[in-house]
Every structure is written in structure tokens, then in C-alpha cells.
Amino acid sequence: MTEQRTDRVALPGAFHRIWAASAVSSLGDGVYYSALPLLALTLTRDSTVFGIMEAVTLLPWLLFGLIGGALVDRWDRRRTMVAVDLCRCALLVAAAVAVAAGLLDIAVLIAIGFLLGIGGVLFDTASTAYVPELLGRGTQDLHRANSRLQAAQRACGGFIGPPVGSLLFALGRTVPFVADAASFLFSSLTIRTLPATPRKAAKPKTLILKDAWAGASYLIHHRLLLGLSLRPAVGNFAFAGTGAVLALYAHETLHLGTAGYGVFLTTEAVGGLAGTLAAGWLGARLGTGGALTLTAGVEAAALLGIGGSPNAYLAGIGLAALGAAMGATMTLGPSVRQAIVPDELMGRVTAASRLTAMSAGPVGALFGGWLGHAAGLRAPFLTGAGILVLMTALAARLTSNRRIDAALAEAARTRQEPDPVATPTTTTETATTTETATEAATETATTAV
The missing domain is CATH 1.20.1250.20 (MFS general substrate transporter like domains)
Structure with missing residues (x-):
């Protein structure tokens, strides 16, 4: 039990930017995952399809998790998070346009969910790897940082996001997707202001x-x-x-x-x-x-x-x-x-x-x-x-x-x-x-x- 440390130091300002980006992005996720089944109900009533949609949320980790981790270790982690969030923003804007034009069917909706899941694999892995780069390896600081990140994700994604998503869907079917796209855009712009990490030494291609x-x-x-x-x-x-x-x-x-x-x-x-x-x-x-x-x-x-x-x-x-x-x-x-x-x-x-x-x-x-x-x-x-x-x-x-x-x-x-x-x-x-x-x-x- 020797992990306890008394010299409590404030977390750096750069961490608070990650915290803010995580909170806003989690809010957007809560909005999306609440609105997604509501939109699906307008396309199908087949319970099997809903089961497939649930399974698709796990497939990116099962199929792409290890490869995603290898790519994150090859790439600059801050730039990876920025690029992934910009791609997810663009994907949701395209989905909103398809909904507005009446071009979205259930197959496309499932494909969008799968692609967003791949983005989640890359972003979550890169952010987890970036935090100790920013804060160092002291477990007390990492406990505090992860506690705040988890709390933001639970509060925004679990409490606030779902009811807001239902409300926004009532205003218009495209509104929740635009809102989630805006959350990813905010996250990417915020993360772009974070300190750059030292450039990794070139390694032989494997x-x-x-x-x-x-x-x-x-x-x-x-x-x-x-x-x-x-x-x-x-x-x-x-x-x-x-x-x-x-x-x-x-x-x-x-x-x-x-x-x-x-x-x-x-x-x-x-x-x-x-x-x-x-x-x-x-x-x-x-x-x-x-x-x-x-x-x-x-x-x-x-x-x-x-x-x-x-x-x-x-x-x-x-x-x-x-x-x-x-x-x-x-x-x-x-x-x-x-x-x-x-x-x-x-x-x-x-x-x-x-x-x-x-x-x-x-x-x-x-x-x-x-x-x-x-x-x-x-x-x-x-x-x-x-x-x-x-x-x-x-x-x-x-x-x-x-x-x-x-x-x-x-x-x-x-x-x-x-x-x-x-x-x-x-x-x-x-x-x-x-x-x-x-x-x-x-x-x-x-x-x-």
C-alpha cells in the first residue's frame, strides 16, 4: 500500500482541454445512441435487425482492436485523435444529409455505426496512450485524471445525452446527428491545441x-x-x-x-x-x-x-x-x-x-x-x-x-x-x-x- 503520495499537484491545463473534449464528445455520443434506435424504428420493426445493430457495436473491437492498437503506436497520438474526430464528424454530416434526402436505409445505418465504431477504437486507444505522455507515470495523478474522464463520460453520455437526444429527434430526424457531428468537431479542434509529443524515432518497417x-x-x-x-x-x-x-x-x-x-x-x-x-x-x-x-x-x-x-x-x-x-x-x-x-x-x-x-x-x-x-x-x-x-x-x-x-x-x-x-x-x-x-x-x- 505504498502508492499513497502526499504532494498533491494540480493537473496541467492541457489535461483540462482533454477533459472538456471528452465531456462534449460523450454528450454527442449519448445523443446519437439515443436517437439511433428512434431513427431505426422509422425504417424497420424487425427485432433481428436491432440485434444486429447491437452486435455491430462490438465488432470493431473484436475485428480491428489489435490492428488499431498497432496503428496508434505507429502514428502520432494527438494527430490520430484529431483526424479520427474529423472523420467521424464528416461521416455524421453525410448521414444527416442522407436522412434529410430520404436516402438512408437500415443497411446504411448499420454501416455508419460500424465505421463510427472503428473510429472509436482508434480514438479511445490513442487517448488512453496519450494521457500518460501528458501527465507522466505517477499512479495518483493517473487515478485523478481517469476518474475525471470517466465521470465526464458517465455524466454527459449516460445522464444528459440520451434525454437530449430524444428531445432533439422530436425536433427533427437530422438534428441529433448534426449535434453529434458538432461535438466531434469541437473535440478535434480542442485536441489540436494540446502539446505536441516528441517525434518518434523511425523504426524498420514490419x-x-x-x-x-x-x-x-x-x-x-x-x-x-x-x-x-x-x-x-x-x-x-x-x-x-x-x-x-x-x-x-x-x-x-x-x-x-x-x-x-x-x-x-x-x-x-x-x-x-x-x-x-x-x-x-x-x-x-x-x-x-x-x-x-x-x-x-x-x-x-x-x-x-x-x-x-x-x-x-x-x-x-x-x-x-x-x-x-x-x-x-x-x-x-x-x-x-x-x-x-x-x-x-x-x-x-x-x-x-x-x-x-x-x-x-x-x-x-x-x-x-x-x-x-x-x-x-x-x-x-x-x-x-x-x-x-x-x-x-x-x-x-x-x-x-x-x-x-x-x-x-x-x-x-x-x-x-x-x-x-x-x-x-x-x-x-x-x-x-x-x-x-x-x-x-x-x-x-x-x-x-
């Missing part, structure tokens, strides 16, 4: 697949990073399984109507915002490893509480607790990764981590839907709680304070800089294991690059 594999190999050989990726993968399996039956569970077991279900879902968003804001505080007092173990236990208890609740009020409390634990986890885990991954591999390791975390979701959804049909609607929640208990043990072992401190110290030595936040507190065996794994992964990555 196959893009080799570059992508270097990031995946580094992740696989680094036990801490692998643990930080397996944690959300296991969690997403359980969460997707419960999400598959949540609407039915709320309607048939908790006896919630349409309005009540909307309020029920809002409790998770409220909890998520609170957890995001509290993540840095938890990390400073318990250590990042201790905080991650705590949030894993809270997630397990929350699913158990939701699945065993006799009424909607207790289930809502459980859902809020689940959102809080998830919000804190999504802030703490990436901060550690940003602090220890070498800059030249940051985009690829980030993409490999996201791909690992997301890949279990579709399988979990299928399993949860089958289990709810076979054993009752409470079964996915109770089974998910059991899975998350195992995840708590995994977090305690693979992402402990001792292991995180050792990785931070090793990363600082590798960069030949003073260790900003931690001194090694591991046993000789643990430190040696971590160092050996890191050296092996670095050698593999260097050979591949």
Missing part, C-alpha cells in the same frame, strides 16, 4: 500483424497486466449474463413497469458516477490492489443482493452498489496499466487488454439467457455472484498491492527515472518473478517490432 502480436505477447507474459485484463473479462461474462435477462427480471420478478424500469437502470448510473469519483480516494487508502479486491467483493455481493431481492427497492440498492464498484474498477485498472507499460507498446497493450475484457461478454450473454430460461430468472444473478467470488480471489492474487508495487518499481527502473509513487515491497521471489516476466515480454516485443 508487418502490422507482427506489431499487433507484440502487444498481445507483452500482455500475456506480464502477470499483473494479464490479471488486470482477466478481471474485467470474468466480470463481463457475469454482467452480460445478467444483462441478458435484466429487463425480464425487472418486469416479471420485480414487477416494474416501463417508467419504473427506467428509474431502476438509473440507479446503476448514479452508483457508477459515485464509484468513479471515489476511486482515487480508495486507491490512496487501500492501495490500488486492495481497492481492486474490495470492488471485486462488492460486485459479487451486489449481484447476490439483486438476484435474491424480494422487491425492487433492495434490488435498486444492489444495482447502485454494482455500478459504484464497476466505476471504481474502470478507473483504477487502466491507471496501473498506463503507469507501467512502455510508451512504444501502450496502444497495442491497451487494445489487447480491451479485446480480452470484451471477448467474454457475448458468451456470457448467451449463457445467461439459456440459464434464465432453464433455471429461472434469478439463476443468472446467483450464478454470476459465485463467478465473481472466484474473481475476488483472482484479484487478490494477481493484482495485489505487492505485485503492483513491484511492477511500478520495475517500470521506473526501466525508464531510468526516480520511482514517483512506490518502492518495492515484494518478497524476493515475487519481485524476481515479475522482473523475469517483464524482461521476457520486452525481449519478445522488441524482436517482433
